[in-house]
Amino acid sequence: MRDYFREMMLIDTHSHIYQPQFNEDRKEMMNRAAQAGVEKIFLPNIDLESMPLMHQLCDDFPEVCYPMMGLHPCDVKSGFEEVLAIMRSKFSDRKYIAVGEIGIDLYWDKTTLDMQIEAFKVQLGWAKELKLPIVIHARESFDEIFSVLDKENDETLRGVFHCFTGNLEQAQKVMAYGNFMMGIGGVLTYEKSGLDKVVQEIPMEYLVLETDSPYLTPKPFRGKRNESSYVKYVCEKLAECKGLSVDEIGRITSSNALKMFAI
Numbered sequence: 001m002r003d004y005f006r007e008m009m010l011i012d013t014h015s016h017i018y019q020p021q022f023n024e025d026r027k028e029m030m031n032r033a034a035q036a037g038v039e040k041i042f043l044p045n046i047d048l049e050s051m052p053l054m055h056q057l058c059d060d061f062p063e064v065c066y067p068m069m070g071l072h073p074c075d076v077k078s079g080f081e082e083v084l085a086i087m088r089s090k091f092s093d094r095k096y097i098a099v100g101e102i103g104i105d106l107y108w109d110k111t112t113l114d115m116q117i118e119a120f121k122v123q124l125g126w127a128k129e130l131k132l133p134i135v136i137h138a139r140e141s142f143d144e145i146f147s148v149l150d151k152e153n154d155e156t157l158r159g160v161f162h163c164f165t166g167n168l169e170q171a172q173k174v175m176a177y178g179n180f181m182m183g184i185g186g187v188l189t190y191e192k193s194g195l196d197k198v199v200q201e202i203p204m205e206y207l208v209l210e211t212d213s214p215y216l217t218p219k220p221f222r223g224k225r226n227e228s229s230y231v232k233y234v235c236e237k238l239a240e241c242k243g244l245s246v247d248e249i250g251r252i253t254s255s256n257a258l259k260m261f262a263i
């Protein structure tokens with residue numbers, strides 16, 4: 001491991017490390033993240049089952065792990081209104097740093113689009129009410145997400161397009177909303193993604209780092225389980241794309257993340 005990562009603070013703004021994939025070695029994995037300079041890890045919720053796992057990890061690692069609350073678009077199905085009501089009630093029990101992850105996913109299931117849009121709008125409303133950022137999951141759904149945001153965006157709404165893999169035009173649209181950033185993860189290290197060209201056109205003030213662990217593992221571990229310590233590989237790749245030092249990338253993306261999530 002390269003020494004400079006010990007000196008700096010990295011933030012993994014999107015990580016599902018509370019999932020069972022880490023049950024065997026969660027402590028070691030958290031140690032590796034700390035060794036890699038990852039001081040904070042933000043945890044997006046998925047569904048009702050993931051909630052206790054996420055809360056437990058935040059209780060075990062206070063000041064490192066921070067929870068979000070929201071219903072993942074892939075888990076929006078009939079009866080979702082009741083699930084949302086339960087999730088909404090949780091905001092009075094403890095502090096959440098964001099409403100997430102929410103959005104629209106048309107890769108896995110197009111038949112639930114209407115419900116996904118409805119759930120997205122409801123949760124957008126929470127963010128406005130509670131003055132929290134939103135963390136958006138957009139998969140094959142930029143047009144649908146943008147058409148909701150075009151109507152709902154206002155000067156108070158803010159958030160992150162997590163695992164941004166869009167083109168330049170889509171990046172410009174995100175920036176034009178005013179208070180939105182893009183989460184850059186392992187896909188940046190995949191040669192064919194073309195994301196390396198797109199990030200060159202995005203000013204640093206719009207970028208935060210993430211892993212989306214256990215998914216989307218960066219090179220050199222592509223195909224294996226992802227973990228928060230690997231955010232350093234994303235940091236290195238972004239430094240290369242932007243022609244900046246790893247240190248600069250770490251400093252700017254961490255300060256962006258702290259600002260966005262008000263920590």
Ligand SMILES: [Zn+2]
Nearest residue numbers: 014044101212
């Ligand atoms: Zn996620």
